[in-house]
Amino acid sequence: MFGRRKQLDEWGRKVEALREQIPVNQDLKSRLRAEFESPPVAPKRPILALVAVLTAAMALALWLGLGNREYGRMNPVLAADLKIINQVSLVDIASGSNMPPVIGNDHLYIPVAGQGTFSLPLQSSKQAGTKKITDSKILFSALSHDGKTAVYSNSKGIYLYDLDKRQTRTLIEGNDYDLFYEEPSWSADDQSLLITRKQIEWLEHGFNVKSLDIYAINCNGKNLRKIASGSQASYIPRSEDILFERDRKIIVKKPSGEEQVVDEGRFPAVSPDGLYIAYVKSIREEKKISETASVITDLSDVYICSVNNFADGRKLTANYPFRHTDEGEWAKGLNPANGKQTLVFGGMYDFYNPVWGTDSSTLYVLKGGNSENIPMRITRINLSPKTLAAEDTVARYLEAGISRDDDFARSLLTDPSGYFTVSNPHPVAYSITGSGEENGQTYVDAWRTVAYNADAYYVLHQIRLYLVKGKEGYKIERTAGREGRVQVFGREDGIYIREGDKEQEQLLLPVEGITPPGAKDMRRLSSLAYSPEKQLLLYTIQEIDSFTVIAHDLKQDKEVFSQQITDGESAVMDLSFDGSHQYAAIRYYGDSRQSVKLYDVQKKAFVKAPFLDTAMNAFWAGEKLLVEKTGAGGTTRWMYDPRTAMAVIGG
């Protein structure tokens, strides 16, 4: 009896051993914890948009095939069924640097040419920020799966860098003249790497690449062996196949030597779960506009396909032509005698080097802008088999406009040609107030708030966005203004309000002592914000080198807060209330830098928020504050939660 029980317990232990391999979403754990740590006042459904929160645990998710007994068998989501649920640019990289990020240890590592490697936490944290972790010589190319060793390359060779000991050792070196080793990527067991061996020949002007070959090498630098001709190689997890690029084709090579072409393209990257291949592909289309004139559009985009079904490749980004010239005017000006002429439009963006997050549902890609000085950026794309809810679609659309991810914003419209951005007055907040159906069509109601820089002008627009649902989720068909427009603005004698379509404004609050423009002792009304819900007016008086923030309770007709900001030569830029009207952000220049102060409506005081001391360009996405900060040799974008004082990169 006991022997049998013992035997059964042994079987039990074998099953129990599986436990640790079932993924647990630790990011969700910390986010939920933060919700519960807040005061227990009518908690909302936390993190509805969880589809965007996919963590390392999910690397195992699709291939484990645990559970789901209705589907039972291995039932991975195909690339064709994945939806793009968010796209946000996280970092504007320093000019001249275009190296892809490295993901690992719950951090984003950004190599910046001439500066070093920077690290940013991917999880929400009270200590969120950018840290420089190496000198300018060590620019990470890849991180081992155990997160302990980074590999980097330069013109001399490839080197391994121990993150704990901060020590470097040589993996392999070329001759720094015509033989180079580059593009290292780790094997699943971290025991070997795939690298590219590049042989060039110098010409009188420039050089030719004589050969590009993929080699495997043990991490002790031994056993160098040729695997294939090509570059950008990586192992496909849980197989012995390798993925690489040759002659602008994406290729999978099996141990038998058989090669299969995945698609045309560059920069192939396989997801850590081994299910998807991401790559960059250009599509060139020619349109004849007369007998002698043609227009070519050449657009690069990021694509993915399933590893077990290359044919289901699909586009993830929505690049569009950068029309720097009017093609009609151009064609008219051509002389037919000069023969056939071609005008080429590139894309508004160029994409490079997709890199997968450890969860296999986030993709980081380098995105360079071709116009308006949009710099090279690291953009994150979140994927999910679920479609976004209507309200989340509108939220993503409004946020994309702020981070100037115009391609993504346009992709959320049924008619992308109607998309445009306005820089002044600039948006400072949005909040979703509800959703429903009108004549069978889904709509979302929102407040969208705009303000002028350093001016007493603040407008709340109540808008209704009508959406249609397709296979990929909701798209916004049209936006209608509603009667709820509220304009608040300053004049020399005080602050006025104009509501709805009323022509006549009303004095909201008389303000005394305002000087006329150009006065020597300047004292002028500057940025302000208004909360109809709280009947609270927050306004500023700008003087020569300081400004004062004043809160006025309109119900009680009483000043409830006043504080002068004398942070160097201080000038207020804009004020804005969050979606719950509990907090207001005061953005200003002071002490030769931008900064943001946070006002707590209930406490009638500024809140300590050290993270915001060096923040720029504040924008309320509902109750979270999107800010930019200097870092990683460029600009980083963060989402700050005033309730938890935690920030997360990108949001």
Add this chain to the structure above:
Amino acid sequence: MANNFLQLYESCYDDIYRYVYCKTGNPWDTDDIVSDVFLKAYRHYDSTRRTHKAWLVTIARNTTIDYYRKSGRELPGEVPESLAFMTVLEDLEHELEKACLQSALSQLDTERFELINLRFFCELKFKEIAVVLGSKTANVKTRFYRTLEQLRKKVESCLADENS
């Protein structure tokens, strides 16, 4: 209340997540359901309750059923199909044993797999499983060991078949 609840949350989150994951088989649904579970628990938390973990698992069990019902999808577990522990078992010593255990687990019916899930993946005591299933501890124990016995037989028979 908040501190007590947070302690419970910290100690049970991983197990609840695994339990739900084993039912849904995907992280997206699991995230949604687990969020709901703890929200409900937070709202109805009573520190005087004696079997907190069993209470949480009961919420998780019911929330999962509700989730699929609301979404109009088939309830997990109603169609017993093979479980695919394909690569999960890579660490087991013997390839053959691995394949056989995989096959045996996949053949368990819903009720028996629930016992495995509650006991091994959610780490409940027999007493707690009894609370969740509304059964008696002795019954749970008996059924559980029958399930293990069934597993053992299936694996051994599978191994014998393969070896012959």
